[in-house]
Amino acid sequence: MDATQVIIRPIVSEKSFVLAEAGRYTFRVHPDAHKTQIRQAVEELFDVGVVKVHTANVRGKPKRRGFSVGTRRSWKKAIVTVREGERIPIFQSLELT
Numbered sequence: 001m002d003a004t005q006v007i008i009r010p011i012v013s014e015k016s017f018v019l020a021e022a023g024r025y026t027f028r029v030h031p032d033a034h035k036t037q038i039r040q041a042v043e044e045l046f047d048v049g050v051v052k053v054h055t056a057n058v059r060g061k062p063k064r065r066g067f068s069v070g071t072r073r074s075w076k077k078a079i080v081t082v083r084e085g086e087r088i089p090i091f092q093s094l095e096l097t
Contacts, residue, residue, distance in 0.1 A: 001030065004041075007045060008027070051081045
């Protein structure tokens with residue numbers, strides 16, 4: 001898998017910005033990607049050193065509209081810790097006000 005296929009997009013939320021201040025960045029990743037692939041992809045795309053990678057499978061929530069019942073898609077999340085003093089520029093340009 002290519003690095004651009006492993007990292008799908010950054011997760012933009014209040015919790016992810018609090019983690020970003022501590023050097024931990026949150027991404028939506030390919031469901032079949034493992035921690036080593038995620039580490040290599042982040043290091044290649046953002047030119048930072050990765051210390052830790054935590055992954056979590058997020059289950060889709062059940063949803064209903066009238067009689068139709070279904071679920072949202074399940075997806076995989078990765079929380080990546082970078083070396084002390086290094087930053088990922090995507091999260092620096094976005095600030096909560």
